[in-house]
Amino acid sequence: MTGSDAEHVDRETDGGTDTAGEPHVLVLRRGTHGIPVEQYADAIRDRLPGGTVDLARTPTEEREAIRDARFVTGMTLDESLLEAAENLEVFACAYAGTGHLPLEALEERGVRVTNASGVHGPNIGEHVLGAILHFTRRFHVGARRQRRREWRHYQAHELHGSTVTIVGLGAIGRAVADRLEPFDVETIGVRYTPEKGGPTDEVVGFGDEPFHGALARTDYLVLACPLTETTRGLIGRDALTTIDPGAVLVNVARGPVVDTDALVEAIRSHQLRGASLDVTDPEPLPEDHPLWNFGNVQITPHNAGHTPKYYDRLADVVAENAERHATGGGEASLENQVLPR
Template sequence: MTADESERDESIDPGSADVLVLRKGTHGTPVERYAEALRDRLPDLTVGLARTPGEEREAIETASFVTGMTLDEDLLAAADNLDVFACAYAGTGHLPLDGLADRGVAVTNASGVHGPNIGEHVLGAILHFTRRFHVAERRQRRREWRHYQAHELQGSTVTIVGLGAIGRAVCDRLDPFGVDTIGVRYSPEKGGPTDDVIGFDEEAFHAALARTDYLVLACPLTETTRGLIDRAAFQTLDPNAVLVNIARGPVVETDALVDALRSNWIRGASLDVTDPEPLPEEHPLWNFGNVQITPHNAGHTPKYYDRLADIVATNARRFTEEGSDADLENQVLP
């Protein structure tokens, strides 16, 4: 972007823009980069960025196409002309969905944006435990040159709960490793990229757990998945199994997980999400040598705004050309 272009973009009145970007960024990356990415993809439309609460309240009164990380009820109440809200997160549970539905607002999400980076995170976590790098790290800190036994991923069974964009990305990255895969989804009749596909029926699910070496949670948090990995699940898993959770913390019963680790019901766990979150400083999960904890970091990628802008720009063009009849990518409401 040239200096002249930057000055021109900053002079755009957010209230008169074709696409309004709200002020909250994500992953520590300035939201200006998101606005810039949209402008690069929408040279024939104006993209306005509201940088203060006051600008947001004023601009959203006339905006028809708005994108941002969140939209609270007060801001929605001021959105008299809103037709589309393009959520910049894959999850939309934090939005006032009832209010948006009542107003007839189309809502889209950022599904697919995280596939490559979270797929790599999961693969790294699996390899971490397969080759037992956590053991090597401890011995390196002690300057101890002593061999240890490791594992081999080939021939293992990986069960992936959730076959959305992230679950499919995990499958793609596991494909060269010669593993057997089981997918768990709400509609198993639709099939999927895994060798076997099952539903959430308890008997079928526990039968899959009994075969599992690596259990990957990549599902949304719903009534079905809340507490899915409970004491019975941990006792059904083989003692050599490893849990990888990049879904939501409450999918796992935390007390049952702690008991499973203390009782050697599982070999280890890689947790990008926890319940509670953030994990309190005094929580016992910090102290297990066979637990890898990352601070809800699997979603971070320097490509986030670029991938997000690809989706949102496509929808902005469709909306501009077709209006409320437009078929929008990643539409979750109505």
């Protein structure tokens, strides 16, 4: 029997009651990025040597274990499972986004919710930098000529001296800005509260004038923002008309931040030099969608978030919050808390 198997919820525990201030965490069965969820449970366990970490591996185990659990973590929590949770106090979402959760029901029950904000900074920052360099040096053209066995030179670009606009200055946006620093580029950040400043050379808000003014100076546009009423359709026909035709769009945010029809139109009419899309609308992108067929569109299947260190970084946050909850209860300050608002 493996260490993970030995820690399943059939152990003799009190089902979630913290004793002597020791944390007790229930891990739900769904994993992510193709990495076994046992690794997540083990990572939390390593960080809580004095606590208890249970892993529910079947639907029945989840429903039984969550009944008395106070601190639960997982990728998702549907309403039917929430109804079975009689004593739930904290749900630690293992994703940065929480829009898929029954937030109203959680809020009504007074459950505190945290997310995985910050976990993706390094890997998505590297993904964005790779996408920018891909189009700067036009590796897609080189790859096409290699497939054809053509030894024929082509013109490339230089990142030095370019202007990169980063929409969203959360953990991912900051990671992108940090990784661009050695390249001697000008950076513009876009955020809801520009008066807070940020790691970029300049920070503007989402108002039409400042935002479009930034677009007009942009060589590389990086979308790293959450999907909200403000950002939905943010990059539509107006934005794609304003931006320079030599610019490149990199989207690691959410598909609907970009108007897909407007993007296809912009690519077809040479209003953009290229686009790197880790997210699309719709998603998954249908096999017959025109975006697949453009030589200057790079598509990755929502893969920027993958990193072999995902569970380790997530476990750092969750274990720390489990410790705080065990010792401070409902009064404890939790990292990455999104509920209550």
